[in-house]
Amino acid sequence: MPVVQYAFKYLLSICIISFSILFSSVNIFANVPELLAQADNHRLMGDYLLAEKAYTEALAKEPKNYRILKSLVEVKVTLKKYADAKPLAEKILALKVMLQKKVKVFVVGQSDVLKGVTSPKTRTPYHFAELVDETVVPAEFGKTNMRNYLDTNVKSKVTYYRLFFLESGKMKLVPKNEVKIEYIGVPRLDHERVQELYAKIQSKLIDASGSAKKLERVTVKGGCFNMGSSKGAVLEGPVHKVCLSPFKIEKYEVTQKSFQSVMKTNPSRFVSADLPVDSVTWQEANQYCKKTGQRLPTEAEWEFAARGGTVTEYYWGEKFDSTRGNFCDTNCDMNVRTADASDGYKYTAPVGKFPPNPLGLYDMSGNVSEWVADWMDTAQNYYIISPKDNPLGPIRKNIRDFDGGANEKVLRGGSWGGGVETLRSAWRKAFFRNYRFENLGFRCAADI
Secondary structure (H helix, E strand, O other), X not given: OHHHHHHHHHHHHHHHHHHHHHHHOXXXXXXXXXXXXXXXXXXXXXXXXXXXXXXXXXXXXXXXXXXXXXXXXXXXXXXXXXXXHHHHHHHHHOOOEEOOOEEEEEEXXXXXXXXXXXXXXXXXXEEEEEEEEXXXXXXXXXXXXXXXXXXXXXXOOOOEEEEEEOOOOEEEEEEHHHEEEEEOOEEHHHHHHHHXXXXXXXXXXXXXXXXXXXXXXXXXXXXXXXXXXXXXXXXXXXXXXXXXOOEXXXXXXXXXXXXXXXXXXXXXXXXXXXXXXXXXXXXXXXXXXHHOOOEOOOHHHHHHHHHOOOOOOEOOEOOOOOOOOOOOOOOOOOOOOOOOOOOOOOOOOOOOOOOOOOOOOOOOOOOOEXXXXXEOOOOOOHHHHOOOEOOOOXXXXXXXXXXXXXXXXXXXXXXXXXXXXXXXXXXXXXXXXXXXXXXXEOOOEEEO
């Protein structure tokens, strides 16, 4: 009898193990629409680990499907798996941005719905269509099959795609088990959503990357120089003599790692630890410098440091050199781009990637434009009345730091979004203190 009991228990255990293996492997045989439905349902119910598993299996079957990529990124961000989410988000951001959910439709079943859709001119094995609705469950009765709804309680229903075929100009419901769709690019709104997620991912990874590097500053000996230029805009003149006391200035533009570690926030559009902080207001730059025991450089200090003892239009000479700084090159989206030159970066570059100037300062020409301490005086050109020794710029009274105001602060140095002329040592511009733009950054200075 014990032998019989043992045999029975053994067979029972084998059945249980086999059933468990079969149950755990059922998704191997599921198609992508089924896996997406499972994942979406798990996510809706708050089962993010199960949703992650189903999305991952679906992605293994269709690795270029942006819809799966986007959903998986969102789930991984919810699970705080930022390192896993980063490469997935980058794949989406590398895709072409579309105005609609354009897809290729491949017939895998005997679909009567797609008869007559193929263009007689192209005779292509697939059809171009716009994906209008991803999950449609047709009503049992009546002619309401163009109304979509998702009924998770009805398991026997065949779900459909609602597709607008571009070749025929017809809207059709197509059973999911009879076609396979391939996304072409990523819709603009989804692209923007992933950009927001990517910034959050990068910010979290910056927090996790350890302490910021120790500040590196260059000591600038005092001296006199001719400030301004007669070859640029009116506000760059007249050329006038300025003499400065010694000071220190940061070797690099303030990085996002440094800014985020001090300010506990990161306003940047292009997020990465070693990129310069961008989209920063003058007030934020000024506050950061104060918190680190420094200050913003005066405009005269900035130009003196940028020139590094040179008197030419650029610190390297009179002619522009695309290898010396980050500007709006052939890859730039701005209308000031230089179509026949490239600096190797479409947007901002990690600090220190271009050659330093004679003082050993990096990115004084290009990358991000840099806020300085001075007000801009457009009514009465300050350069005309500027004192010779240690000028501090026009005086403004009763200005509160948090006011945007009708007064502007000076910025210098050109940027990835500016033309080649903005990399000249004398170039200057101004914006309101609360102005936030993706090509604005800064570096700090200090007294000796």
